[in-house]
Amino acid sequence: MVSSIMFMDIFPVIAACILFSSSCSKPTRQIQIEVPEGYSGHLHITTCAIPPLRADGRGNVSVADCPRPSERIQLIVRRDGNMYELPPDRLAVSKNLKGFPVSIDAVLP
Numbered sequence: 001m002v003s004s005i006m007f008m009d010i011f012p013v014i015a016a017c018i019l020f021s022s023s024c025s026k027p028t029r030q031i032q033i034e035v036p037e038g039y040s041g042h043l044h045i046t047t048c049a050i051p052p053l054r055a056d057g058r059g060n061v062s063v064a065d066c067p068r069p070s071e072r073i074q075l076i077v078r079r080d081g082n083m084y085e086l087p088p089d090r091l092a093v094s095k096n097l098k099g100f101p102v103s104i105d106a107v108l109p
Contacts, residue, residue, distance in 0.1 A: 025072075027070070028072045029065065029068075029071040029073050030075075031065050031073060031074070032075075033054070033061050035077055035078070036056075036057060037080050038080065039057075039059065039079060041108060042107055042108075043059045043061070044059060045103060045104040046060075046062045047067060048065070068100070074086070074088055090106060090107075091104050091106050
């Protein structure tokens, strides 16, 4: 009797997680950078570094953000006054032995 009552209390939570899987997925860390006017091409971002957050002419940038191994990374790029979002599936993330992201590579169209 008690176990069926517990199941009835937990069932809506499990159903909600399955239905709205985004609330059960990994948290997302947004990293925002700025690139020079008209820049397109390869971006190489080093994490856990000291700013500036503006990319040089070759697409290299250091950010102070230190994403955790449990976080997905979403890159927001500012170019020519516009914001562009590069979703996690378009990023190549290199990690250290403990699983922490140390660099991110992407291509900005």
